[in-house]
Amino acid sequence: MPINRRHRRELIFGMAAVLAAGSMKLSLDRTDIPCNCLVSLLLMAVYLMWLFSSRRRFQQRGIRSILTASAVLMMLWDFVKAVRYEFIPPSSMLGRQIWYCYFLPMIMLPLLLLMAASYIGRTDSYELPRKWLIAFLPASAVAAGIVTNDKHQLAFRFDLGRPESSTGYSYGPLFYSAMGILLLCVAGILFMALRNCTRSQFSRSFLLPAVITALGGVYLVSYKNTGSPQPFQRMYEFSDFTCLFFMCFWESLVITHILPSNTDHEEFFRASSINAGLADSGFDIRIHGENSLRPAKEQLTAAVENEVVSDGRLLKVYPVTGGYFYWLEDITELQKLNMRLEETRSYLEEEHVMLDTAQKLEESRRRTAEQNELYDSISERLSPEFESLSRLLDELPADEEGFREGMKRAAIDGVFIKRCSNLLLLSGSSGSIDSGELGLSISESLGYLELSDIWGQADIPKGRELPGETVLFMYELFSAAVKGALGDIHAVMVTLRLDDGIDFRTEIDCECQPVPEEFFTRAASLSGKLDTVNEDGSTFVIFTAKEAALQ
Incomplete structure (x- = not known):
């Protein structure tokens, strides 16, 4: 049977x-x-x-x-x-x-x-x-x-x-x-x-x-x-x-084979055209197709961990009950395709390196041009200040007291030029400036004013992004108000409120008109309003703008 x-x-x-x-x-x-x-x-x-x-x-x-x-x-x-x-x-x-x-x-x-x-x-x-x-x-x-x-x-x-x-x-x-x-x-x-x-x-x-x-x-x-x-x-x-x-x-x-069962398939496996076989636990091949290749025991052992490629064939081994099942795949066409893909990859890598280098050079040239353009605009904008500072230094008095007063004024002008340059750089890179930078600029200027026995205090919040031109205008307005009354003032108070818009106030302890007319025009161009108020021996320079000016 x-x-x-x-x-x-x-x-x-x-x-x-x-x-x-x-x-x-x-x-x-x-x-x-x-x-x-x-x-x-x-x-x-x-x-x-x-x-x-x-x-x-x-x-x-x-x-x-x-x-x-x-x-x-x-x-x-x-x-x-x-x-x-x-x-x-x-x-x-x-x-x-x-x-x-x-x-x-x-x-x-x-x-x-x-x-x-x-x-x-x-x-x-x-x-x-x-x-x-x-x-x-x-x-x-x-x-x-x-x-x-x-x-x-x-x-x-x-x-x-x-x-x-x-x-x-x-x-x-x-x-x-x-x-x-x-x-x-x-x-x-x-x-x-x-x-x-x-x-x-x-x-x-x-x-x-x-x-x-x-x-x-x-x-x-x-x-x-x-x-x-x-x-x-x-x-x-x-x-x-x-x-x-x-x-x-x-x-x-x-x-009697009226009902087939899953037994005696060894002959069927041997007669098939499948390029595979079965090996026992010692990697001795027990069953394989008639036309299939018989890999060596060392190849079967190595293929348990990683696939083995030999003579254009890929050997794979999978553990089964009582031994291992292995099969071979013809990968000659795949290897040829991989070689062509490798050549294409090398060519594309070379092209990528060349394009990347060219892009970096172009980016460096563009940044250099932008920096030069920014430096030129800063130099052009602060040219009057540079000339004023140069004349002041050239005309320093010979006596010690006059020399000391001239150097104090030169220090005030110098810190203004320094802080304006910094604000212009920040504005040129991103278009907006943190309100804390305005506070630092005004605080440093107040520090130099103390050399001339002018005491000041600033109350400016941090962490609010403001348009760069507006920040520059407020610092220049503060500097112009102080310089316009430099011989008469002894104290300065600066505040900035950003609740419903911009409310920038500079209070000096003398009654005068310290702001040039051009600042009123610039305030209007920034969608704001500039006022000067004389009250009780003090002058208030007030710049206000609606909330839209914060954008």
Whole structure:
């Protein structure tokens, strides 16, 4: 028979366990020695082995799930039988309920195997139609009716009409319905197996399933022979024989190849054109395609960690149960394409370096031009101040007191030039200046005014971005107001408020007109207003602008 060694061992173990269970049941059945638990354990081991064997051998996910559920029902049926015979008195209510539950696997198991038989002759991608679920409705109704038999006695009619009585019983319509479902499912399984069986398969392979079916029919016909039961009737209960019948019939379909299973694929693998193979844990190649290359053991070992490229082929290794699967890919065209891409990459890198260098040179030239233009504009704007400072230094008096006063005035003009230059640079780089820079500029100018015994104080907030031209104007306005009254003042107070706009005030302690007319025009060009107010011996120079001037 076309079965592999592992499957042969499973069959031998299963048959030995079944014969041992039957022999034990036959020899101890009419003695006082309890044997049902041991028999159930042997049969349950057979069902469990068949469960794992089926999951290993069948490809379709649907058939694996159905056979798994079938094996679980077999074990449940065996468990219910052992509990009923060994642990629960049959005349008790619990024993009677367990007896009713005995029929649930008898109804559902044939239906599940009928659904599994629908996969015979189908492809691996076949999915069972959902309309099959309708078949569970009558089966569930019959099972529910048997479980609730105490209420209606449609499955078993007790002689005295009372379930708790120990007298006999007769069968009702629900019992015959359950047996009908069993027979219909067996007939359906036979039909589906024959439907997908060719004429040559029928003449050559269907003999084994037919023999098993005949044995099942003999057991069913003789089942009512309770007067002098035959030895095979005493060896296996109805539930045991039913489970063994289904399992043997299913295995006969596999052995005769009416139902293909996932075994003996080595020859198929060797005859294929796949450039791959299987190696054991020692990297010795066991199976490979006839036309595939055989990589060296050292290459396989190295490919476990990283892919190996040799002679235009890429070797990959993936660990599997018991060894490694390897395959080779022809990458000669890919290598040629990579070489062309590498050449293109080198060319583009050279072009990128050249363009990047040219861009940096152009950026440097542009920054230099902008800086030169900015320096020229600063020099042009502060040219009158430079000339005034130069004349002042050239005309310093010879006497010590006059020289000292001239240097004090030169220091005031120098710090103004310095701070104006700084504000012009900041304005040229970003277009706006922080109000804190105005405060620093005015504070430094006030520091130099203290050399001439002029005391000042500034209250200017930080952290507000203001237009650069507006900041320059306010500093120049402060400087012009101080210089215009330099000989008459002794104190200066500067404040800036930015609540609803700009409110810049310079207070000097003398009454004069210290601001040139040009500042009034510049204030208007900045969307603001400039006022000078004389009050109580002091002069207030006030520049105000609306909130829009802050933008």
